[in-house]
Amino acid sequence: MSETATTHPGWRDTALLPVKRVMKEYGLLVALVVIVAFFQIATNGSLLQPLNVTNLLLQNSYIVIMALGMLMVIVSGHIDLSVGSIVGVVGALAGVLIVQMHLDIFSAVLLCLACGALIGAMQGYCVAYWKMPSFIVTLAGMLVFRGATIAVSGGQSIGPFPASFSWISSGFMADPLQVGSLRVTSLLAGVLVAAAFFLIEYRTRRRVLSRNGDAPSTAVFLLKNGAFAGLIVYFCYILANYRGIPTVLITMSVLIVVYTIIMNKSVFGRRIYAVGGNLKAARLSGVNTQRIVFLAFVNMGVLAAIAGMIFAARLNSATPRSGFGFELDVIAAVFIGGASASGGVGTVLGVIAGAFIMGVLNNGMSIMGIGVDYQQMIKGLVLLAAVFVDMYQKNKD
Amino acid sequence: MTMHSSVILDMQGIEKSFGPVKALRNVNLHVRKGEIHAICGENGAGKSTLMNILSGVYPHGSYGGRILFGGEERRFRNLRDSEHAGICIIHQELALAPMLSITENLFLGNEKSKGGLIDWTAAHDAARVLLDRVGLSEPPETLVGDLGVGKQQLIEIAKALAKDVKLMILDEPTASLNERDSDTLLNLMLELKAKGVTSIIISHKLNEISRVADAITVIRDGSTVDVMRYAVDEVSEARIVKAMVNRELADRYPRREPKLGETMFEIRNWRVIDPSHHDREAIRSVNLKVRRGEVVGISGLMGAGRTELALSVFGRLFGRHIGGTVHLNGREIDTSTVAKSIGHGLAYVTEDRKGAGLVLGDSIARNIALANLKAVSSFGFMIDDHSVLDVARDFREKLRIRSHDVLQKVANLSGGNQQKVVLSKWLFTDPEVLILDEPTRGIDVGAKYEIYSIVNDAVAAGKCVLMISSELPELLGTCDRIYVMNEGRFVGEFTAAEATQERIMGAIMTNQALVN
Known part of the structure; x- marks a missing residue:
């Protein structure tokens, strides 16, 4: 699946049958919808209860956020195993700065971000400029920063955080227009986002048509984007029935939009794909390949720091085990999302779908009361199946 | 020359489709026992597909037609089946493990073992016998990675001999060899023929074919269009070329009236230290001048330092630079990074099209835009x-890149069209100096002609071209002036009027440094 295909109607292989084409482009989204539908039935409707949807978002936000950075790292042809430990060490740092040293929130957040950037820069420097294998550098980082987490926190849980900090995870959008139990502002926000989305797609389509490009028929266009916009509104409606839009959702959405633009539209993004696709060709084409890889790791560090703060705020304490094993969920999300282990391939949309497939599986199976033993096995098999489907399609091409 | 009339291989009415695309329509191939049979055709004509069918890569049932080998019908399901029957393919890209020894490579998958343990003495002895048959005297413990490309090619042949090969298929065996190694290889083919080994050779080099082949089958657009036998038919290069491209290429090199201007590009006293041997100068005081509108060639054997010279100038990608300057239009320019080199108007088209020229999984459009995203x-x-697409469509039309559109993956294009994509990428940076490294390696006669025309257009537009090539006829046919390089130095310089193959080879052999 080429990552352009999802965003630019003109980039499509017109020879495919409509159904096949939809499966190729949106196969993962379809899989997500099927999984959601399955658990909705299997849990007698508990899955899409407003409270549970809100929880699903809160539980998976930090995975999605880190997956955005991991996508960049993996597309550039590398891997980062240290993100779980960065979550831990940044959480511990936040605990020390805010709870123990009573530093103001703003400075503490900045320091935490800088800490993430510094860790990413150190690892990126080793990988990009010293050509050390990223697997080993970040494996070392995973151990070092887990140890650092325990050292910084003194092996204790630090908390609770002041409300102003935990707001970044458990806060909700203020709602002056509440009608009964329905948070109208949240619903309106959803409608606005859906409308904006529709408008952008419409303008793109008009532009393609005006250049005699290949665009889908009006009916297909309306159906596809109407369904998408409808989903956004429905989703916000569910949330509006509970406590409205969580602040985490806003943070996550903004990051998703920014990273979609970077990966699909920016020169930097194109260069990451080129570096992962063929390092030598990228270097001969004037791309500063070392700097690209370095920046991908710095970026990963910053996003892991954001995730670390959100996670600490959600638990309302920083613990020595925070973030333990997160790297596996994040990497699994990226590969389920269709990225290639050899680099050069992967999409933001795919990664988000991948992260939520894992999230819904976790959540749905827990509601159904399936034991942790079977949960692990099922998640492992889903990862394997996703990669299998990917390889199968590639071999067929 | 003995001529056996018994047919060892008979492929009848072979057809193969990939989805809606018909790669092979009707190919017939009759190879007689003990002969060297050449297969010619433009890139994309279907030669590789045919060989993949013969070797079982495309299993029986996925193609139409019949294969008779050694008198009986064969239905190969995989490579193992065909190897078992005695068919061995030696691919253009060598399939050797560089970090293993010669012996280990020769018997890979076929180890000399007793009770699961390798009998090294027997293995090395057997390896020595095989090495002797291909004319190598290296100790069998040598790592394959330490051998040159030419010798590696011979190891591949020895590996085939180890499997008791009945039919050996060589896919462009000399594409990356220099003249001397090519010579050794072709002689070996003739020797093996004398000992009864049947070979199929796929090659674009017509002089080689006429030297070793007994028969030629020409394939065009997935069908056999001509079969010639040297003993019976009147065979000429013109006839082969005409059958391949279905048009007369009156001249293999398009004509050009040189309009030379002032000196445009200049390298002075360029010296580079070898990255793996710090006491050795890989490039030794090279001086070079190219005038506006001029095509200048650099000739030399493999390993003479031609690619290294180009890479050391273009972003200092090779070795450690210890002296010398680069000048464009009389002003010294800084080429210490690739980005700076491109900024000053330099472009380098690599010899390694797939490995370093293209992002194979990306579209034509994305590849063309890559060096000039700004x-x-x-x-x-x-x-x-939209402007990426516009630019790509423009180049697709101008350079006649054959594809269904600019969104096609470059991995699916033929070699000639891939090369045109690489050239488009560099032309899009609007370069002043175009450095071409083996620009027509492994591509067919028709596409070569088109590449030469692109070169001519570039110099007509006031650019200058520096062309590195191992094919002397190509340099003689396209260049206004030719430098000869050996062991990191320029050892000769000839104008188009003076240059001949003999003189150039003579300059390499005598190896006298050129005094400027």
Whole structure:
């Protein structure tokens, strides 16, 4: 699946049958919808209860956020195993700065971000400029920063955080227009986002048509984007029935939009794909390949720091085990999302779908009361199946 | 020359489709026992597909037609089946493990073992016998990675002999060899023929074919269009070329009236230290001048330092630079990074098209835009996909890149069209100096002609071209002036009027440094 295909109607292989084409482009989204539908039935409707949807978002936000950075790292042809430990060490740092040293929130957040950037820069420097294998550098980082987490926190849980900090995870959008139990502002926000989305797609389509490009028929266009916009509104409606839009959702959405633009539209993004696709060709084409890889790791560090703060705020304490094993969920999300282990391939949309497939599986199976033993096995098999489907399609091409 | 009339291989009415695309329509191939049979055809004519069918890569049932080998019908399901029957393919890209020894490579998958343990003494002895048969005297413990490409090619042949081969298929065996190694290889083919080994050779080099082949089958657009036998038919290069491209190429090199201007590009006293041997100068005081509108060739054997010279100038990608300057239009320029080199108007088209020239999984459009993304972006940051497409469509038309559109993956293009994509990428940077490294390696006669025409257009537009090539006829046919390089130095310089193959080879052999 080429990552352009999802965003630019003109980039499509017109020879495919409509159904096949939809499966190729949106196969993962379809899989997500099927999984959601399955658990909705299997849990007698508990899955899409407003409270549970809100929880699903809160539980998976930090995975999605880190997956955005991991996508960049993996597309550039590398891997980062240290993100779980960065979550831990940044959480511990936040605990020390805010709870123990009573530093103001703003400075503490900045320091935490800088800490993430510094860790990413150190690892990126080793990988990009010293050509050390990223697997080993970040494996070392995973151990070092887990140890650092325990050292910084003194092996204790630090908390609770002041409300102003935990707001970044458990806060909700203020709602002056509440009608009964329905948070109208949240619903309106959803409608606005859906409308904006529709408008952008419409303008793109008009532009393609005006250049005699290949665009889908009006009916297909309306159906596809109407369904998408409808989903956004429905989703916000569910949330509006509970406590409205969580602040985490806003943070996550903004990051998703920014990273979609970077990966699909920016020169930097194109260069990451080129570096992962063929390092030598990228270097001969004037791309500063070392700097690209370095920046991908710095970026990963910053996003892991954001995730670390959100996670600490959600638990309302920083613990020595925070973030333990997160790297596996994040990497699994990226590969389920269709990225290639050899680099050069992967999409933001795919990664988000991948992260939520894992999230819904976790959540749905827990509601159904399936034991942790079977949960692990099922998640492992889903990862394997996703990669299998990917390889199968590639071999067929 | 003995001529056996018994047919060892008979492929009848072979057809093969990939989805809606018909790669082979009707190919017939009759190879007689003990002969060297050449297969010619433009890239994309279907030669590789045919060989993949013969070797079982495309299993029986996925193609139409019949294969008779050694008198009986064969239905190969995989490579193992065909190897078992005695068919061995030696691919253009060598399939050797560089970190293993010669012996280990020769018996890979076929180890000399007793009770699961390798009998090294027997293995090395057997390896020595095989090495002797291909004329190598290296100790069998030598790592394959330490051998040159030419010798590696011979190891591949020895590996085939180890499997008791009945039919050996060589896919462009000399594409990356220099003249001397090519010579050794062709002689070996003739020797093996004398000992009864049947070979199929796929090659674009017509002089080699006429030297070793007994028969030629020409394939065009997935069908056999001509079969010639040297003993019976009147065979000429013109006839082969005409059958391949279905048009007379009156001249293999398009004509050009040189319009030379002032000196445009100059390298002075260029010296580079070898990255793996710090006491050795890989490039030794090279001086070079190219005038506006001029095509200048660099000739030399493999390993003479031609590619290294180009790479050391273009972004200092090779070795450690210890002296010398680069000048463009009389002013010294800084080429210490690739980005700076491109900024000054240099372009380098690599010899390794797939490995370093293209992002194979990306589309034609994306590959063309890669070296000049700023030009298709607003604010130098946001890429405008529509201008990427416009630019790519423009080049696709101008350079006649054959594809269904510019969104096609370059991996699916033929070699000639891939090369045109690489050239488009560099022409899109609007270079002043175009450095071409083996620009027509492994591509067919028709596409070569088109590449030469692109070179001519570039110099007509006031650029200058520096062409590195191992094919002397190509340099003689296209260049205004030719430098000869050996062991990191320029050892000769000839104008188009003076240059002949003999003189150039003579300059290499005598190896006298050129005194400027």
